[in-house]
Amino acid sequence: MTIRGLASALWQQEDLNFLLTNRIPRAALTRFMGWFSKIEQPLIRDLSIRCWRLFSDLDLSEARKTSFKSLHDCFTRELRAGLRPFDPDPSVVASPCDAIIGAFGPVEDGKLFQVxxxxxxxxxxxxxxxxxxxxxxxxxxxxxxxxxxxxRFHAPHDCRIEQVTFIHGDTWNVNPIALKRIERLFCKNERAVLRTRLASGEALTLVPVAAILVASIRLHFLELVLNAGTRGPTDFPCSVNVQKGDELGWFEHGSTIIVLAPDHFEFCDTVQESARIRAGQPLMSKPPRP
Structure with a gap:
């Protein structure tokens, strides 16, 4: 097959993936999945987890529990103690979650990139x-x-959480195929804005973005679940001090977190696009001020 033919085949495969995961009733499917995943009937639970393992690289060997009440219980599983140590260097901002690194770099006068x-x-x-x-x-x-x-996601540094803002939106898939096709996708999906401040007074902001099958974000420090059913105020003032590594909450399936940091922070050498990173590993460092 020629290079042009291979590129065409890959593009067609991406088109099919996009159609199957986006051109469907996203909101209805997400609500259904939220209900279905919490069913505790053993046969449904076991078949669901088995299918999930069949079509993904799901590895439960690190999980604290060896059995789960439901598919949701498996989604939001804890890990055994000590498996995600957070870098103790006070100059380091650690990754808040296990992830694949996407776009990163400087914000240019209020503009950043999804790809x-x-x-x-x-x-x-x-x-x-x-x-x-x-x-x-x-x-x-x-x-x-x-x-x-x-x-689950964690505090990337010692900080004070000052406010959470929940923004209602859509539930597009957030995989690279969708990011290439949907402009401003992160700005269209449901998301929470977690405003935190370091001891130095500098702003460090986390933006968990929901996606199809996901749109529920649990925040432990507010004892709150944010999703399409959230009603009433969408701004939640708070003043909660957290230490690096403290668990902040969870997604109910998998999605994206955008981390915003001050301009003088530097990316660590291990930060490369498409690389995998684990919660607690160095993400950025704060150079000493002269």
């Missing part, structure tokens, strides 16, 4: 001009969780 050549604005993502100003020329990194990964 190369596909920009979107911080204002569209965050919805708050004051927070945009804090990150206008900072650093960003995109962390994508696949369905089979460990789904």
């Amino acid at each position: 190369k050549g596909a920009p979107y604005s911080l204002l569209d993502l965050l919805g708050d001009p004051a927070l945009v100003d804090a990150h206008r020329n900072g650093r960003f990194i995109t962390l994508r969780l696949t369905s089979s990964m460990y789904h």
Whole structure:
């Protein structure tokens, strides 16, 4: 097969993947999955987990439990103690989750990228001009969780969580195939904006973005689940001090976290696009100020 023929075949395969995972009733399927995954009937539970393992690289050898009440219980599994140590260096911002690294780099006057050549604005993502100003020329990194990964996320540094804002939206798939086809995808999906501040006063912001089959984000420090059924206020002021590595919450399937940091933070050498990273491993470092 020629290079052109191979490229055409791959593109057709991507088109099929996009159609199967996006051109469907996304919201209805997501609501159904939320209900179905919580069924505790043993036969349904076992068949669901077996199918999941058949079509993914799901590895449960690190899980704290060896049996699960439901598919949801398996999605949100804890790991055995000590398996995700967080880098103790106080200058290091660690990865909040297990992930595949996506786009990363400098924010350019309020503009960042979901993939190369596909920009979107911080204002569209965050919805708050004051927070945009804090990150206008900072650093960003995109962390994508696949369905089979460990789904819990943690504090990347010692910090104080000052506010959570929930933004209603769609549930597009967030895989690379969709990111190449849907402009400003992260700004269209449901997401939470976690505003945190380091002891130095600098802003460090986490944006967990929901996706198809996922759209529920559990935040332990608020004892709150955010999803399409969330009603009432969408801004949740708080003042919660957390230590690096503290568990903040979970996704109910797998999705994306965008990390926004100050402009003088530097990416660690291990940060490479498409590389896998584990919760606790170095993501960025804060160089000493002269």
